[in-house]
Amino acid sequence: MSTLLSRQLQGFVAAGGLSTLLHWFVMAALIAAGLEPVLATVSGSVSGALLNYGLQRRLAFRNAGPHRVTLWRYIVSCLGAWFCNLAFFFLLNNVLGLPVTLSQIVTTGLVAALNYIVYQRLVFHEQTR
Template identity: 40%
Template sequence: MSHRSLVGRLARFAAAGAVGTLAHYALLLALVEGGGVRPVFGSVAGFVLGALVNYALNRRLVFRSDRAHVEALPRFFAVAGVGLLWNALLMYGFTVTLGLHYLLAQVVTTGLLLIWHYTGNARWTFRKSDAASDAMKR
């Protein structure tokens, strides 16, 4: 991948992530401020919504994947599942153990998980399917 292509893909990844993050935070705020839900649980619910938004945007706009949904979706949710676990653990550590405000804790957590999500999805979830890669090598 050329430097220009990589920069473009990273920019699209960041934009898709911003939309997914907006969905995540909107649900988090609605549940915590409006619904009286505890911040860790609101964060987890927001994370799931953000993951669904990100799958759709990343598959189509960022990685332009040809991998079938039956292959890509479980991989995406495996990467997201590990991210979800880290999200919950980090949110617990930052809010309960360190006493940070939940929104600051979520911003820090989101930043830390950005690297995990990009790498996992670029190298595993949305990379060219094995059959397509094999055909290109011939």
């Protein structure tokens, strides 16, 4: 694995890990407050996404294009990720009947893999002139 890819993947995991912790904290707090789990995970993912944008640019994709370009791409990617998060979680929890925690762990892994590919190829890739 190239040094750049290794550094990029490490930064992606670190940024995503911190953002995921925030997502799960918000989700758990909202569930404890009585909110339905599907709505709680959507709210948690919004919180995590806000933190994640800045961390991804700092830790993983340092050579990304300007904010005026990457921010809009990131927002669109978040919409896709939020839909995937909701769909995967709903399928695992409501259709397959898996527990909330297991459903969210599996959902997070699936969405993280998709996000890395999208960030690397579409959102934060270097601008060519």
